[in-house]
Amino acid sequence: MTEKNDTPKIGEKRQDTSQPVILPGIHRYQFFTNLKDRGWTMNLDRVALFGIVAAMLSDVIKPLLRGNPATIYCYECRACYATQDRCPVGISLQAELVVAGRVSDYDRFIRNGGLKCIRCGNCQSYCVQYLPLPKMFAVMQQETREAMKNGVIPKETLKRALAQGLVGKEYIDDLVKAIA
Amino acid sequence: MEYLGYINLGIFLALMLATLFGYIRTPVQTVLVISTILCLVVGATFKYAAYGLDAVLLMPNEFLGGIILHPITALLTGLFLAGGLKASGGFEALKVLLKFLRRSPIGLVGTLVILINLPVISSLPCGRILAAALLPLLFTFGFEGGLGILTKSQLIVLIGAFTRNAMGSCGPSPIGGVGQIAEGFLGSFFATASDGILRAPQAFSLMLGTAVVALFLKLVSQKIYPNDVSLREAPVSGTTQGVVEPEIKAPFQGYLALVIFVVSLLIAIFQPLGKMPVQSVLVAGALVMTLACRIRLNDLLEGIILLPVTAMAAGFLAAGALAATDGFKALGQILNSLVGAPFLGVAGMLAIFVQFQTILPLSCARILTAALVPVLYLFGPAQYDFLNWSQLAIVMAAYIINATTSCGPSPLGGGGMMGEGTMRAETSFIKGAYTFASMAIMAPMAAIFMKFLNLAIFQPADPRFMQDIKMIALFAVAIAGVNILLLALGSRLFHRDSPNNYYIQLAGFFIAGALSGAILAFAVFEVDSTKILQGAVGGLIAAALIGFMVPKTLSKRMTSTLSGSDI
Numbered sequence: 001m002t003e004k005n006d007t008p009k010i011g012e013k014r015q016d017t018s019q020p021v022i023l024p025g026i027h028r029y030q031f032f033t034n035l036k037d038r039g040w041t042m043n044l045d046r047v048a049l050f051g052i053v054a055a056m057l058s059d060v061i062k063p064l065l066r067g068n069p070a071t072i073y074c075y076e077c078r079a080c081y082a083t084q085d086r087c088p089v090g091i092s093l094q095a096e097l098v099v100a101g102r103v104s105d106y107d108r109f110i111r112n113g114g115l116k117c118i119r120c121g122n123c124q125s126y127c128v129q130y131l132p133l134p135k136m137f138a139v140m141q142q143e144t145r146e147a148m149k150n151g152v153i154p155k156e157t158l159k160r161a162l163a164q165g166l167v168g169k170e171y172i173d174d175l176v177k178a179i180a
Numbered sequence: 181m182e183y184l185g186y187i188n189l190g191i192f193l194a195l196m197l198a199t200l201f202g203y204i205r206t207p208v209q210t211v212l213v214i215s216t217i218l219c220l221v222v223g224a225t226f227k228y229a230a231y232g233l234d235a236v237l238l239m240p241n242e243f244l245g246g247i248i249l250h251p252i253t254a255l256l257t258g259l260f261l262a263g264g265l266k267a268s269g270g271f272e273a274l275k276v277l278l279k280f281l282r283r284s285p286i287g288l289v290g291t292l293v294i295l296i297n298l299p300v301i302s303s304l305p306c307g308r309i310l311a312a313a314l315l316p317l318l319f320t321f322g323f324e325g326g327l328g329i330l331t332k333s334q335l336i337v338l339i340g341a342f343t344r345n346a347m348g349s350c351g352p353s354p355i356g357g358v359g360q361i362a363e364g365f366l367g368s369f370f371a372t373a374s375d376g377i378l379r380a381p382q383a384f385s386l387m388l389g390t391a392v393v394a395l396f397l398k399l400v401s402q403k404i405y406p407n408d409v410s411l412r413e414a415p416v417s418g419t420t421q422g423v424v425e426p427e428i429k430a431p432f433q434g435y436l437a438l439v440i441f442v443v444s445l446l447i448a449i450f451q452p453l454g455k456m457p458v459q460s461v462l463v464a465g466a467l468v469m470t471l472a473c474r475i476r477l478n479d480l481l482e483g484i485i486l487l488p489v490t491a492m493a494a495g496f497l498a499a500g501a502l503a504a505t506d507g508f509k510a511l512g513q514i515l516n517s518l519v520g521a522p523f524l525g526v527a528g529m530l531a532i533f534v535q536f537q538t539i540l541p542l543s544c545a546r547i548l549t550a551a552l553v554p555v556l557y558l559f560g561p562a563q564y565d566f567l568n569w570s571q572l573a574i575v576m577a578a579y580i581i582n583a584t585t586s587c588g589p590s591p592l593g594g595g596g597m598m599g600e601g602t603m604r605a606e607t608s609f610i611k612g613a614y615t616f617a618s619m620a621i622m623a624p625m626a627a628i629f630m631k632f633l634n635l636a637i638f639q640p641a642d643p644r645f646m647q648d649i650k651m652i653a654l655f656a657v658a659i660a661g662v663n664i665l666l667l668a669l670g671s672r673l674f675h676r677d678s679p680n681n682y683y684i685q686l687a688g689f690f691i692a693g694a695l696s697g698a699i700l701a702f703a704v705f706e707v708d709s710t711k712i713l714q715g716a717v718g719g720l721i722a723a724a725l726i727g728f729m730v731p732k733t734l735s736k737r738m739t740s741t742l743s744g745s746d747i
Contacts, residue, residue, distance in 0.1 A: 048210040052493045059247045073457045075250045075356035076550070078364015079374035092368055103244040126367075126374065128360075130455040154234040 071102035083123040101140035148178040185510030188219040208592040212494035216501040223505030246500015257462035258309030263483015268473035269434030299349035305356040307346035323414035341394040343599030351584030352382040355458040385625035389617040396613035399671035408606040408734040433473040495547030527711040531697035531718030537583040541590035577630035578623040589614035606734035620692035624699035682732040693723020
């Protein structure tokens with residue numbers, strides 16, 4: 001490697017030592033440019049970017065295909081938590097149920113009382129976008145019921161839900177069968 | 181299973197710090213994806229051992245739940261609209277309007293103050309939307325941009341202050357802003373919290389913080405990094421007195437696009453047509469603009485900036501993986517254990533906690549906010565009971581403004597880098613100013629505002645109303661006064677190229693950090709000398725973590741180029 005001149009020529013690219021310092025003693029590297037040791041990571045970056053895009057797409061496409069598209073619009077602002085005592089079954093973290101519905105996270109849905117919900121719609125009035133929360137929860141409840149029947153949900157999750165009183169009466173039979 | 185969270189939290193922090201310190205030289209997105217995969221692999225191993233294969237198969241669903249779609253789609257649609265505005269000549273129209281304003285009684289300074297505060301006035305769900313639209317316009321005020329009405333130093337201050345204001349405006353946004361996450365949690369006690377309990381404290385402290393950033397850039401940054409901005413001064417013969425300002429003409433489509441842009445924002449914010457997602461309004465606005473101003477679809481697409489979108493998504497994936505594998509539960513337990521540390525206690529721990537996102541600035545505030553707000557919520561009556569509901573609201577106000585402004589100083593693709601690029605500065609040129617303002621002004625001011633105004637219940641005629649307003653004014657003057665004094669004193673001590681500059685700046689950080697922690701402790705626990713002392717110690721620790729992360733020098737290359745023969 002040749003000796004570097006302190007003053008680069010016009011058009012000369014930056015080298016390691018001339019990168020700006022972003023932390024004491026630490027240089028920032030020009031991520032997508034000229035570093036020699038970046039060769040092997042190029043494909044890694046591409047794979048990572050592909051993974052990110054795939055994850056975002058699956059986050060959008062899954063609820064569309066499963067008939068729960070309104071979950072995509074949730075701001076996750078948690079305005080629905082203001083429902084408080086006006087939820088007749090005492091669900092306190094409604095936004096968690098929406099997110100669980102979007103990605104089919106059964107454990108999260110059950111843990112936050114999704115199977116207790118009676119779809120009264122009291123929480124809907126607190127949503128800043130007036131999203132159809134009861135409908136979203138109903139779709140996810142149905143999916144969870146199917147998942148229980150197919151044995152997809154770990155028994156530990158179901159046993160814990162039963163012990164903590166997180167299951168509504170319309171799902172008790174299915175849940176007991178799934179545990180058995 | 182109890183070790184799983186600690187292991188994964190360790191993996192995440194190690195990878196992020198290694199990236200911040202340059203040991204891992206890949207884009208932050210790649211590192212976050214690697215962190216996600218590692219956490220999932222470790223998590224899957226533990227879950228397989230504990231619960232069997234079914235639990236492992238459900239893990240992808242769990243971590244995908246970490247992705248918050250709203251900011252991603254809102255940002256994309258906002259950038260769409262900004263792209264249309266640019267293509268149709270909307271900026272030219274804006275320049276004409278600004279020229280008109282400058283000649284009005286408010287003059288140039290008044291016009292610039294309005295311009296700088298436009299992001300917090302419009303409060304969009306991501307600061308990058310307006311920054312992408314207006315930063316090129318601000319650049320035109322300088323010599324290189326064409327108008328030549330501001331000097332290099334003034335332009336640095338203008339761009340830096342505007343970007344600070346923008347990269348924080350997502351906090352008080354009522355249309356899916358970051359602050360709404362905390363408002364939602366507070367809504368589980370304060371019935372009307374989600375109607376905007378945190379909006380005023382954030383907006384107020386952001387405006388004050390913007391002013392302090394402007395001062396810091398003028399009095400400190402330009403002295404510590406004198407050669408790291410490659411903007412050019414106007415030639416001596418071309419100073420503002422001698423130059424005839426070029427005539428600006430805007431096409432009719434430009435005015436039309438500007439009107440559509442403003443109307444779209446107003447509809448999105450005030451929702452006169454009923455509740456609807458901000459994305460729908462912005463896309464409708466972009467379509468109307470496309471048809472009315474005859475813009476090509478390509479022009480709209482050109483407005484999109486992909487980095488924040490992918491960085492946000494990758495961050496959410498990493499946070500989702502951590503949440504799915506108990507990483508944040510482990511963080512909560514670590515913070516909980518800090519309470520028992522001598523000299524820290526609850527007040528000291530909270531003083532560090534509220535500064536956490538400035539200590540570890542990531543490219544989008546939501547990455548950590550979505551995970552840490554639930555932890556903070558648990559410090560309240562919901563679990564640990566360190567705080568009552570009112571105290572929790574005060575800490576939440578301080579935490580949220582600090583969090584939402586954390587994308588500004590992030591060198592990992594943070595929003596502040598847009599400002600640095602526009603002012604032709606090296607990365608991290610603005611880091612000191614941004615972190616100082618977040619730590620020293622914004623967090624304590626938001627807490628004070630919340631304590632004395634938002635939580636007080638009174639009738640307009642109640643004498644306590646005026647008393648509380650006076651208290652806020654008093655604290656604002658005191659906090660701002662001390663910090664301005666520190667800046668002014670520091671600016672007298674700084675000397676060009678002196679090695680002491682950095683240490684003087686550090687000393688300023690320590691004093692301001694301790695003061696900030698003490699004020700936060702006072703806001704939460706009132707006059708309790710032990711708690712105030714503990715808060716000051718916590719603030720000092722936070723300030724040390726923040727201050728030492730502000731670089732001493734930036735680029736040798738910039739210095740040599742600007743002073744060399746090539747220029």
